[in-house]
Amino acid sequence: MVEILETDINLEYALGHHLHCLVAQIPVRLRRAEHGWAIADRDHQWRIVHSVLDLVAEGRQNLKKLHFLLFPEASVPVGRLDELLAIVAERFRPNTVTVFGLEAVRVREYRELLARFEGDHAAAIAHVDRDVESGDVSDLPVNACCVAVKEATGRLRVFLEAKTHPFRGEEYLDAYKDLYRGRHLWLFRSAPACFNFMVLVCLDYLWRNLYESNIRRIIDHANRLFFTTRRTLDALFVVQATPKPEHRAYRDVLSGFYGEYIEDTPGVRETVTVFANCSEDSVIERYDGPGAFGVSQVVIGPGHKLARVQTPEFSTDDFGGAPVCRLRFGAGTRLYYFNLPLHHELDPRSSRLPLKVHGIMRREDGAWAKVTGERLAEELASGGEPGSSGS
Numbered sequence: 001m002v003e004i005l006e007t008d009i010n011l012e013y014a015l016g017h018h019l020h021c022l023v024a025q026i027p028v029r030l031r032r033a034e035h036g037w038a039i040a041d042r043d044h045q046w047r048i049v050h051s052v053l054d055l056v057a058e059g060r061q062n063l064k065k066l067h068f069l070l071f072p073e074a075s076v077p078v079g080r081l082d083e084l085l086a087i088v089a090e091r092f093r094p095n096t097v098t099v100f101g102l103e104a105v106r107v108r109e110y111r112e113l114l115a116r117f118e119g120d121h122a123a124a125i126a127h128v129d130r131d132v133e134s135g136d137v138s139d140l141p142v143n144a145c146c147v148a149v150k151e152a153t154g155r156l157r158v159f160l161e162a163k164t165h166p167f168r169g170e171e172y173l174d175a176y177k178d179l180y181r182g183r184h185l186w187l188f189r190s191a192p193a194c195f196n197f198m199v200l201v202c203l204d205y206l207w208r209n210l211y212e213s214n215i216r217r218i219i220d221h222a223n224r225l226f227f228t229t230r231r232t233l234d235a236l237f238v239v240q241a242t243p244k245p246e247h248r249a250y251r252d253v254l255s256g257f258y259g260e261y262i263e264d265t266p267g268v269r270e271t272v273t274v275f276a277n278c279s280e281d282s283v284i285e286r287y288d289g290p291g292a293f294g295v296s297q298v299v300i301g302p303g304h305k306l307a308r309v310q311t312p313e314f315s316t317d318d319f320g321g322a323p324v325c326r327l328r329f330g331a332g333t334r335l336y337y338f339n340l341p342l343h344h345e346l347d348p349r350s351s352r353l354p355l356k357v358h359g360i361m362r363r364e365d366g367a368w369a370k371v372t373g374e375r376l377a378e379e380l381a382s383g384g385e386p387g388s389s390g391s
Helices: 042-058 078-091 107-116 118-134 167-171 214-229 248-258 373-383
Strands: 003-011 019-025 029-032 037-039 068-070 096-101 144-150 156-162 184-192 195-201 235-239 272-276 297-300 314-317 325-329 334-340 357-364 367-370
Touching: 003 118, 003 214, 019 042, 019 272, 042 078, 042 357, 042 367, 068 235, 068 272, 078 096, 078 144, 078 156, 096 195, 096 235, 107 118, 107 156, 118 156, 118 184, 144 184, 144 195, 156 184, 156 195, 184 214, 195 214, 214 248, 248 272, 325 334
Parallel strands: 003 184, 019 068, 068 096, 195 235, 235 272
Antiparallel strands: 019 334, 029 037, 096 144, 144 156, 184 195, 272 297, 297 325, 314 325, 334 357, 357 367
16 A cells, blocks of 8 residues: 655745645647657647746746646656756745656656655655565656655755556556556645645546555545644645546545545545646547546635636536535636635635635747636626536
8 A cells, every 4th residue: 555655844834824826737748658658749848837937936927926836747858857946946936846747757767766866765765676676667657746845945855756546557458558556655744834735646546446545545644643743634736637637536536535434534624635637738649538638626625615606717616516615727728826725714604715716827929928807807797606506
């Protein structure tokens, strides 16, 4: 079973103030490679990623307040990793967390990446070495995620984890169509901010068998954290490149996560779950199945109040009857900038909403332009009153 590794990071956030998150819903175009999936046009992909990094570094569109930046799964060419980390280290503001999925590498290359940041990865390296010693896995593809934390002191720390879900390999007799299965997940304990969060790669959120599941393990771990320290899991970030973000399985897992277990789950009751997907302009070679890309979303528990709205860019709903409140974005290539709700300490009789969309940007002529508020205001005025239907 996957091991949850806890680590302390130095982040300073103003107590009592909400945090800000930017989801970069950009295209991801993948082609089949000898081992796993490769980005079809690495230079073009890097230009898109770099344009978002520039926007954040320069603090335009009110992004000087940004705390979390999320890119989709498999969206960053592995050859550009050092360049991306240099931008974060040299140009980003302290107290910024950048999460992104890497292009697939082999197990031996993944092991080398872990060794580069050995100070934080001793336990993770031990897991990989154990797998290598027990079988011929060095050439298996690894779908890896990177979390780059620029601490309050300006120090950059880099954390890696591999996708634990077997992906399409579970449907084939040939084991070498399988992915390498990651053995660890990170739980970041921020101090003095007292903000705890985790990052998952796409289907890791759903991965389960008859006897165990990642999400069940996360809930149990968060509950132990609550009962021993009175701290909770504040946020769960899921980076995706999936053409089926509306699949019933996501709703079923969210239902269990937010309220349908028999026992009490105080460790995750106030968790904010953010799904950062790639946009509708994405392509996965040889995939012609049902569904569509896009629809990044933010999910909070039913104790929060979220007015029902429907606009061309976003809407709210309960995900088909789940015990949740969901902010559901569109499918286009967009940057979504919003706040992460605080614990629901507000008077429940108040009309104040816990979740706000601060800005939406679309790509125009190679640059990011803010979607004007006039159209959104018209939609809200015509059909966005609390209690009206969403989709």
